[in-house]
Amino acid sequence: MRLYYNDDCGLETFAFIVREASKFYGVRTNKVYGVSRHSEVCKARRLSMLIAYVHLNLSASQIGRLLNRCHTTVLHGIELAKSDSSVLKACDTIFALVELVKTPTNSTD
DSSP states (O other): OOOOOOTTTOHHHHHHHHHHHHHHHTOOHHHHHSOOOOHHHHHHHHHHHHHHHHTSOOOHHHHHHHHTOOHHHHHHHHHHHHTOHHHHHHHHHHHHHHHHHHSOOOOOO
């Protein structure tokens, strides 16, 4: 399934980011949206926050609404992600995938 970037809110791409971050850390997607504080779930959540904030230009408030979190929690998660080298490595991997998704391909019918 091919997802395209929605310039208005980035919802399709955000869901893609959460799925890829979940796969990267081996956790279920619903855990990222949930309240789990397990280390790998938190890393996947923070990774999703960081990519959405930096690369999709979503605000902390928008990300918070998508993850059912307060905007200050999102900002704190982003700062923690920036200081975690394992999350930054994962960020590069997932960002490359997001760029592929954001760029629609020209199909000839």
